[in-house]
Amino acid sequence: MTTMKNIPLILMGCGGVGQQLLQHIVSCRSFHAKMGVHLRVVGICDSKSMVVSSDVLTRELNDNLISQVCRVKSNRSSLSTLTAFGECQVFMDSELRGKFLDIASLLSKATGLAFVDCSASSETVGVLAQVVDLGCCIVLANKKPLTSTMEDYDKLVSHPRRIRHESTVMPAPGNCNFVPFALKLVKFVGSSVGAGLPVIASLNRMILSGDPVHRIVGSLSGTLGYVMSEVEDGKPLSQVVKAAKSLGIHRTRDETYAEDPRDDLSGMDVARKALILVRLLGRRINMGSIKIESLYPEEMGPNAMSVKDFLSTGLPLLDKDIGERVRKASLNGNVLRYVCMIEGSRVEVGIQELPKDSPLGRLRGK
Ligand SMILES: NC(=O)C1=CN([C@@H]2O[C@H](COP(=O)(O)OP(=O)(O)OC[C@H]3O[C@@H](n4cnc5c(N)ncnc54)[C@H](OP(=O)(O)O)[C@@H]3O)[C@@H](O)[C@H]2O)C=CC1
Numbered sequence: 064m065t066t067m068k069n070i071p072l073i074l075m076g077c078g079g080v081g082q083q084l085l086q087h088i089v090s091c092r093s094f095h096a097k098m099g100v101h102l103r104v105v106g107i108c109d110s111k112s113m114v115v116s117s118d119v120l121t122r123e124l125n126d127n128l129i130s131q132v133c134r135v136k137s138n139r140s141s142l143s144t145l146t147a148f149g150e151c152q153v154f155m156d157s158e159l160r161g162k163f164l165d166i167a168s169l170l171s172k173a174t175g176l177a178f179v180d181c182s183a184s185s186e187t188v189g190v191l192a193q194v195v196d197l198g199c200c201i202v203l204a205n206k207k208p209l210t211s212t213m214e215d216y217d218k219l220v221s222h223p224r225r226i227r228h229e230s231t232v233m234p235a236p237g238n239c240n241f242v243p244f245a246l247k248l249v250k251f252v253g254s255s256v257g258a259g260l261p262v263i264a265s266l267n268r269m270i271l272s273g274d275p276v277h278r279i280v281g282s283l284s285g286t287l288g289y290v291m292s293e294v295e296d297g298k299p300l301s302q303v304v305k306a307a308k309s310l311g312i313h314r315t316r317d318e319t320y321a322e323d324p325r326d327d328l329s330g331m332d333v334a335r336k337a338l339i340l341v342r343l344l345g346r347r348i349n350m351g352s353i354k355i356e357s358l359y360p361e362e363m364g365p366n367a368m369s370v371k372d373f374l375s376t377g378l379p380l381l382d383k384d385i386g387e388r389v390r391k392a393s394l395n396g397n398v399l400r401y402v403c404m405i406e407g408s409r410v411e412v413g414i415q416e417l418p419k420d421s422p423l424g425r426l427r428g429k
């Protein structure tokens with residue numbers, strides 16, 4: 064009989080990706096059991112509160128409670144309503160950091176503990192660095208901690224065996240790339256599953272072999288992949304972005320809970336992916352060194368325009384220009400793709416006109 068390996072974890076961030084991950088964990092219980100693994104969710108937090116099992120050493124949040132968390136968060140309610148659903152405690156705002164560190168100190172040596180960052184926040188980096196120091200593992204869907212200062216980066220990667228962030232860098236071939244991320248969590252505990260595009264794993268193997276990596280070229284954004292192939296079919300950019308929104312392709316929300324496509328359309332999300340890859344190659348550069356092409360002008364940015372105004376009045380103003388670029392490219396037998404190019408010290412992300420039958424030109428959809 065195989066012994067079950069229990070892996071305790073704390074989920075930071077319970078929006079679109081966090082909820083999918085929780086649902087995935089619950090729906091894969093028997094699959095995980097066959098692999099001898101049990102993911103023991105001991106805490107879940109959002110930006111303001113955390114629900115924790117009544118005794119993190121011996122108890123976990125049960126699957127009913129996890130499903131309740133997903134319902135509560137998809138209704139955008141507070142986690143504090145959850146005390147009625149089982150043996151758990153709720154901690155608020157100012158108590159959170161101390162609580163994370165208490166649990167990390169308690170579990171990291173006793174059973175191990177994984178912190179899974181599914182937030183879209185740059186504020187998690189401090190806690191992540193501290194818990195890595197305490198011996199915990201970190202698993203990141205959130206790219207911001209790895210793309211902050213070199214000092215923060217160095218702290219997070221100081222124990223390479225304690226960090227996993229594969230699917231944050233390449234979109235998966237399926238509908239959305241949180242599923243391979245979830246599977247990665249299983250892989251992280253030592254089981255063997257194959258999903259997603261193992262770009263970081265492949266890159267690490269090349270680096271470890273001593274082979275030089277001269278160039279990385281890719282279309283790294285699922286959202287921009289979808290946008291570019293839809294405008295190629297003659298659809299206006301504004302309609303394509305709205306369709307992407309209703310299909311749930313880009314969902315990261317701003318502080319008013321409006322789903323804001325600008326993190327993707329600005330090229331920032333791709334630039335973060337590029338920075339993660341280039342830092343993996345050992346280059347000590349910051350975001351400021353990356354040339355980034357935005358699909359909208361600065362005066363339509365989040366500091367100047369609400370999401371609502373951007374979608375209703377800003378975006379339609381961009382339809383003509385992008386439509387003309389698409390037509391011009393098509394007259395040359397080309398298509399537009401949003402491309403990341405890393406070569407030597409040059410890192411650029413932006414629109415490129417490429418032959419329709421080139422590897423990136425042939426890509427369609429997300
Ligand atoms: N969308 C996708 O397919 C993919 C997204 N990603 C990345 O995953 C992350 C999450 O994306 P998504 O779920 O769409 O984003 P959402 O905006 O839907 O959710 C973000 C969640 O993080 C919580 N949060 C915010 N600040 C903090 C904090 N300081 N500590 C803990 N939690 C916090 C929010 O809390 P509250 O509910 O209180 O607002 C919310 O629950 C992003 O970084 C994104 O780039 C990665 C792969 C795929």
Ligand SMILES: N[C@@H](CC=O)C(=O)O
Pocket residue numbers: 230231233234240283284285286287312313327332
């Ligand atoms: N915004 C990303 C998903 C998260 O990493 C994309 O569109 O590929």
